Amino acid sequence: MGTRTPAKSRAKSGATAQTKKGARRPARGRLAPRAQKRGLAADQIVLQRDAPEIAALVEQVSAAGGAAIGAYREPLSGRPVLLAALPLEAVQPTPFQRDLSPTHTQRLAAKIEESGSYLDPLIVVRGEDGKLWTPNGRHRLAAAKLLGLRQIMALVSPDESLAFRILALNTEKAHNLKDRALEVIRMARTLAQRNPRAKEVQYAAEFEAPELLTLGIVYERNPRFGGSAYNSFLKKVDRFEDRTLPVSLRGREDCAARIEQIDAQVGHIVEALQARGFKSPYLRNYVVARINPVRFLRVKKGETGPAMPIAQALTRMAAAAAKFDLASVSARDLALVAAVAADPG
Numbered sequence: 082m083g084t085r086t087p088a089k090s091r092a093k094s095g096a097t098a099q100t101k102k103g104a105r106r107p108a109r110g111r112l113a114p115r116a117q118k119r120g121l122a123a124d125q126i127v128l129q130r131d132a133p134e135i136a137a138l139v140e141q142v143s144a145a146g147g148a149a150i151g152a153y154r155e156p157l158s159g160r161p162v163l164l165a166a167l168p169l170e171a172v173q174p175t176p177f178q179r180d181l182s183p184t185h186t187q188r189l190a191a192k193i194e195e196s197g198s199y200l201d202p203l204i205v206v207r208g209e210d211g212k213l214w215t216p217n218g219r220h221r222l223a224a225a226k227l228l229g230l231r232q233i234m235a236l237v238s239p240d241e242s243l244a245f246r247i248l249a250l251n252t253e254k255a256h257n258l259k260d261r262a263l264e265v266i267r268m269a270r271t272l273a274q275r276n277p278r279a280k281e282v283q284y285a286a287e288f289e290a291p292e293l294l295t296l297g298i299v300y301e302r303n304p305r306f307g308g309s310a311y312n313s314f315l316k317k318v319d320r321f322e323d324r325t326l327p328v329s330l331r332g333r334e335d336c337a338a339r340i341e342q343i344d345a346q347v348g349h350i351v352e353a354l355q356a357r358g359f360k361s362p363y364l365r366n367y368v369v370a371r372i373n374p375v376r377f378l379r380v381k382k383g384e385t386g387p388a389m390p391i392a393q394a395l396t397r398m399a400a401a402a403a404k405f406d407l408a409s410v411s412a413r414d415l416a417l418v419a420a421v422a423a424d425p426g
Contacts, residue, residue: 120156128152128161138163138207138237145171145213147232155238163237164202169226172205172235173212174219175244177267179260181219190224199225202234206244213237216244245272245287258308259300265289266297273326281329282321292319294330298337299344310347310369311340314398317375317388339395346402347372353407361415372401 130139130152139149147167155162174181193199203218215222215235225233245268265288272284281294288294292315296308319336322329351364361367370376374397378388388394 121154121159125159126154126156128154130163132161134161135163135239138165138239141207141213142167142237147171160238160240165205165235165237166232167205167213167235167237169222169230169233171213172203172215172218172222172233173208174222175208175214175216177264177271178216178219179264181223186220186223186227189220190227193224193228199228199230199233202236204243205235205237206241207239208241208244214244245284258296258312259304259306261289262293262297262300262308264297265293266301269294269297269326269330273330277325277327279326280323281326282323284326285321288321290316291321292316295319295333295336295340298330298333299340302337302341306341306344307365310366311344314369314373314375314394315391317378317380318391318394320385320387320391336391336395339399343372343395343399343402346399346405350402350405350407354410357407357410359410359412359415363415367410367415368402368405372398372405374398374401 128135130149132152135149135152142149142163142165145167147165149163149165151164153162153164154160201221203215203221205213205215205218208214213235222233268287269281269284272279272287281288285291292312295315296306296311299306300308322332324332347365347368350368354364354368374394375388380388389397
């Protein structure tokens with residue numbers, strides 16, 4: 082016979098758990114819906130195609146050779162959205178969007194062909210050049226062209242700023258670090274031209290993380306840069322700046338140049354270690370971790386400032402790289418780095 086589970090243990094494994102203060106919380110792995118409902122009711126979402134707030138969009142869609150099919154108010158914010166058919170040539174990806182992946186495009190087109198259905202509409206906004214931009218549908222648009230479609234369905238929004246906020250919602254193809262960093266820096270450069278007096282910190286939501294701006298500049302200069310090795314370091318020292326975008330970007334250019342110099346030193350160290358017989362694919366990550374001056378610094382809970390000013394951290398990092406002791410590297414250390422890298426949990 083199996084051992085009976087004590088009542089105390091059974092209570093702990095229930096659907097809810099009791100906190101020390103007596104508040105109840107959902108069991109791990111379960112999502113608790115918000116108690117207070119928000120957003121529009123069904124009758125508030127309905128919007129006629131001749132509504133004044135979308136008249137300009139309807140006219141633009143018609144002029145582009147498309148057709149307005151319906152309209153509604155977005156259920157969270159209440160902003161108007163137009164459902165429309167658009168000719169493929171009328172829609173262009175945003176200029177700061179990540180690079181097109183031919184492999185992903187061909188795979189996507191093949192799957193759409195197999196299913197016999199093209200169901201996902203593009204998000205489309207009016208670009209600053211008067212054209213129609215899609216901030217999140219570059220691969221679907223390219224796949225539609227491969228399939229030879231005449232028209233594509235789109236959700237057209239009059240909110241032009243959506244083009245700069247869509248990155249966080251983009252789930253069409255998972256962004257890797259390089260994709261995200263390049264898209265963010267391109268976005269920042271576009272915004273710096275559009276609104277040069279705006280401060281970088283004002284776009285924290287659009288940019289997601291400050292280190293993406295710095296890494297993006299390095300990736301622009303060197304597409305093969307191993308940014309993941311430096312990501313944890315920058316997370317501790319890089320912060321959004323309370324300076325205008327043009328000024329902050331110039332400062333980030335300097336930081337990016339210093340990272341490139343450090344990475345060149347790291348490359349020499351990696352080559353020297355390989356000459357000594359170390360062949361681990363984690364050599365670069367290991368070396369960068371060893372010269373990381375904030376590796377063991379812990380940011381206290383609630384603190385938002387950097388663990389160390391980024392200029393000081395880069396200076397210490399460069400100095401550590403210059404005096405790196407090759408004899409101190411052991412196979413055991415590399416095995417530990419490989420184990421940590423292989424266990425994301």
